[in-house]
Structure formats: C-alpha cells, structure tokens
Amino acid sequence: MSEYLLPDEPVKQVYLDANATTPVLPCIVDVVCHAMQTCFGNPSSPHITGIQAKHLLEQTRQKARAVIGANNGDILFTSGATEGVQTAVVSTLINAKTHNKKNPVLLYGATEHKAVPNTLKHWNQVLEINAQVLAIPVDSNGILDLDFIAQHIDDALMICTMAVNNETGVYQDLAAIEQVIRNRNSSVSWMVDCVQALGKQQLMLSETTIDYAPFSGHKLYAPKGIGLLYIRQGSAYTAFIAGGGQESGMRSGTENLPGIAGLNKLFSLLLDKTDGTFKSSAVLAQYRSQLHNAISDTFGAITFNHDFSYSVPTTLNFAVNDLTSKEVIDLFDAAGIRVSGGSACSTGASQSFVLDAMGASQWQSENAIRLSFGPAATQQDIDHACERIRALKQVLQANCLVVSDSATPTQELCALGLTQFRHQGACSWLYVNSNNQAVIIDPIIELIPRFEKIANTQNLTIAAILDTHAHQERNSAITLLRSVLAARLVAGEVDQLGWPVNKTVINLNGQRLEKLATPGHSQDSVSYLLKEASGEVRYCFCGDLILPAGLGNTHLLGGSAEQMSDSLILLAQQLTPEAVICSGHDYQQCFAMNWAVQQQQTPLLSALLSKQITKDEFAAKKQQRDEQKQTDNNNQLCGYVNAQPDTNTQQLSYSQAKEMLSHGNVYLIDTREPYEHGANNISSLLNVATAKTLNIPLSRMANAIVEQQLDKNNQYILVCRSGNRSKLAAANLIELGYTSVYNLNGGLALGS
C-alpha cells in the first residue's frame, strides 16, 4: 500500500471544525499572555495595577458595543454562551413568575443549540413556571415557521431563536421574526443566540428589540471560558452569579481578564477596516466553492444538507452518497483532516436533530459531515485543505470506496478472503477466493452501494447472495442486491434465501459452500459452511443461531430452544475447533471467534455439547433466559450476549511501544480500516520497519486468523486512532490464544 501513503508524514493537521471551536490567533495569544504576566491586576483593586486592569475591562466593553452595534443596554462578560443563555432564561422566568397567562409557553427554534431547549426545560421545572416548552418548526431550508410564531406568541413568556445555526450555517431573517413577534406581543422576552454570527454577519443589536444576545469567545479565535451577554435596556434581569458585586453586581466573581484581553484584541481586529484578518463574505463564499469542488471531485456524488443561499459561507454540511459518515470522518481523521459529524457532540450513527427538523432523510441525517472554517481563514489555508482532501482520492479508490475513473486502475485486491461489514451491530460477510469468485452472506440494504463498488472494481463473479434466515428486524437485501449485481451474478433460479434451487453445494473452484438446516432462532434458519477441498470447515456462517460469546434468541416468532439444541449438535459434528464462526450480529465486538473459544465462552453451549446437560435441560434453560432477557433489554432482538469477557489487555505508552518495537519478534498491527491505514504512515510515526507493520482491520480479523497471518510465538502491539478499537481487538486475540498481545494506550491520538 506504500504508494498510497501521503508524502508529508507526520501530518500537520488541517482543521475544518471551526464551528466546534477555533484555535486562538497568535496575536490574541500575545495579549492574553500579556494580561496574565504584565497587566494581571484585579479590576477591583484600587492600586495602579488594578486600575490598569479595570481600564482594559472597560475598554473591551466599549469595543464590544461597537462590534455588536449596542449603543445602549448592558454588556456583561460571562464564561461563554451557555452561561449567557442561563442568565437570560433565569432573568426572564423569575420575572414571569407573576404572569397571568392561561396557557403559558416557552418557544424555541427546533434547530437551536441544545444549550437553549435544555436550559428552558431545566429552569421551567426548577422555578416551577410550568409553561409548555414548544419547538418552533423549520422548513426544509431550516427557516423558522413565522406562522407558528404568530400563532403562539400571545401565550409566550419567552422566545429563543438563533442568528446562525452551528450545524448548517443557516441564518434567520431576524427582521422578519421581530415583526411577527412585536406585532402581537411587545413585552415577550426575546433571546437571540448570536454565537455563530459573530465575525460572519453585521449586527446592530440596539436597533432591534432583541432582549438578550449571548456570544462565545472560543468560536472566534479567542480562548475558551470567555463570552459576552448583551441585555437590552429595561429588560428583566436577575444576577445569575451573586458574590463580590463585580460587573455592577450583575455578575459576581473576579473577571476573567486574560480572556477579556483576548476579546479586546479580537474586537480590534474586527473593527479595523484596514486589517485583513477577517475576510469579506465574498471571499469566504469563494473559499466555500473551492472546498465544495474539492469534496465533489474526491468523493463523487455528494448531497448537501442545506441551501447555500440561506447559509453563511463558512459551513458546508453534506453527506457522501454511498459512504457512511463514520467512514468519511475516520478517513479524514487518519489523513489529519479534522471535520465533524452533523454536530460536534454527535459523531457516528446517531442522527442530527437539526437535519431531522429540516425534514432530511434518515440517511442524510445519520451520515452528515460538517466542514467549517473560520472567517480568518487564508487563501493558503484553503488551498492546502483542498490539496489534502484531493490526495484522499487515491486512498478511496484503492479501497473500493469510490469507483476508479482511471482507465487502468492499479489498486490491489482489497477484498480477497473474508471481510466483515457492519451496520449498527448487524454483520454482512463477503468471501472472495483467489479466482475472484465471491459469496455475500446476510447483506444489509445500507451496504448495497459498497458491495456494488467492490464487485465492480474487483471484477468479481458473484456465486451467491444469501440470507441465513428471513431477518425479522430488517428487510432482506438479497433481491435488491441481486438486481444491482445482475451482470456479475451466476445465473439460475434461487430460493427465498438466495440458494440455487436443486443444488446441494456451491462450488468455488476447489472450495465449496454447503447449506445445513439449523432451525432454532427461526424455522427457516440455515448455516452455510465454507469447506476446503479436504472437507474441513473454514468458516461457518450461522446467522443468528450462534452469536459471538452467546447464542441467538429463541423467544421470537418461529424460534425454538429444542430445535436450537438439535442444530448445535448437528453443527458440532461438522466443525473443528479452529473453524471460524461468522454470525449475523456482533453486539459485543468480538470480530473473530473460533468454535473452540465459542464453546469456552458460552457455558450453556459447552454443557450441551459435552453432555453435562440433556437437550431438554438445555431447552428449558435457554427458553427461560431468553424470556427473562427480553424483559430486561429489548434492543438486541436477535440474541442476548453477556457482557464482554473481562480480558486484561496489557497497555503500553507510546515510548514503551517504540522501545518494544525495536526488538526482533515484535510486530505492529494497525487495526484501523485499510483506507485509514492508507491515509497516514504509521510505520514512520512509530519508527518501525514497514515489514513489521501489519494492517489487520477488525473487519478482516477472522480472515487473518484463518489465513494464519499471525504467529503465536510473536509479540504484537495493536494500535488504532484512540486505543479503543485496538483494545477490543487485543482482547479478542488474547481469547484466541495469542498471549503476547499489547495495546497502545490512547492510540495514535495521544502519540502524535
């Protein structure tokens, strides 16, 4: 894979997650340091050091007024926007304690940052206001429904809207919102979260009737822990923090002067028309279109989750058609490009409530990628980011994540042998032999584009697409996948599970796949045994009959614990201890499990097979457990597995790992997916020969075991991004009898 490594390792990060937070600008760092070392006084002290500090404080307040257009009203320094939101909500609700509304409501935009609805709900309960907390819907562009506001504003004690959304960059028409609010309710308290607007939009707050506007320094190159709250003249106010009377008694506690000094410098930059640090909207829009082109050229088809004409230019929120956000984020991260899922706090399979509110499809919402840059980005930053994004194309192609558009693709066969594909706890399996004949077992609809790309790029002949049973928790993907791969599929009539009618065996050039009826989880459950010419079973695809370290559920339609016992005994007659068990689910992330370890970790199974209990006793116990577990936990319809066996993995620090790797039989195993492995040069990071660096992703662990890629006499140090995946893999290998296995604690994140 070395030709796919990026040249400039170790990589300098490309930071494209400015909506989560920004680095502090060097010139701001300087003034913050100055405020800590030189102008360090307490603004309340009467001496000169204190007076200097007080001057800095008041000067910053004046600059803040100019930046946000607040000639009057109060400006308070807070710890950040979340504190500003608390202050606004508490002030409003305490004032509203004596309201005389029959059906009071608290309104907030459905796409608001969680700080807003959670604060409203919290204080509504604590202060016993008992108002109904209502989300204002948005349309498909993320724009607030003004009719809804008009309908409810008479009953509202407070309305919270946001200037710019943090996930999509969508901005609201504040003048239109104001008109709807004030036409009907001149006294309702109105808070506008301005966190993501600062530096990206012109604000003239005291020309509006906005009562409260929170801001946060760390979203715009100032340090964390400093923010602002604007309060309109005459709006309700209760001090949220009482104490020494600082900030005219409105917010006690010694002021965060270093943070305030940082804001001071930030505001100077924003106000100085001759300073080029902050770019105009036109320049930022140009940057956005450059990034748009780079991601489109790299990933092919992408779907934007917002309309650029309703968004500030610094945010791009999109999904890559056919790739999950996890794949894209992992790939970016491995290549040193930091982006986030829909929102900073929701990476992975969870959905974005912002995109849900906009009516995006579940697929878009689950797979949203947010790429955001700050308004002080330079042309050079954007050029460099685009270059780094474009360099990923060859990694994507080499790993069949996109179809190569080259006439002579040079990618190696990445799917030879067995690969596990996972989607939310469910597993699909692809087996490819050296003649490019393939079988796909238990395909999942979401993975169809992936199988399609692999089959086409690797020029596979698909011998069969099989289900192990009619899955009750999801629709079968075999009919759809058969039609997508029709041109590559071996012709012939098949049954409901995809097995060729009238055939007992599928021949795979010496190897063969056999079908065995193994009811228990359901009536129609079968297991597929991949056998060598010698008759020895390599892989047993058993669907939900057996799960890693457990057995499938029998307490569902068509399930039978009695039949399960017969099926297990039947399988035991066919399997050697080394045969690898490939299940339809892997809830506890075992990745590779052979028949010997499966029995060790499933006492009920070993008791049955060693005849310590009879079939009837097995059935009674199994039935009882499944009934019990279903009442305890119904997330795992297909089976219940006890907690992960508590394997003690030996943890190494970075320097310990480096030291060990200098010895002869110590190998490094990168457990990340090949596209992540291909995106950075882990051998050079850990100073180890490429020959001693193996890439065995979790999805290929079973293959590695069967292909004997590992030697029990060698020592292995496992690594991944954060140390979590590799820890699970290390535990798995230890269970399989590899004793000298270590984990790099904290992964690459803590080492580089």
Ligand code: PLP
């Ligand atoms: N509001 C918006 C729109 C945000 O993006 C954030 C930060 O994620 C907050 C509020 C909370 O800000 P802070 O981190 O300063 O408390």
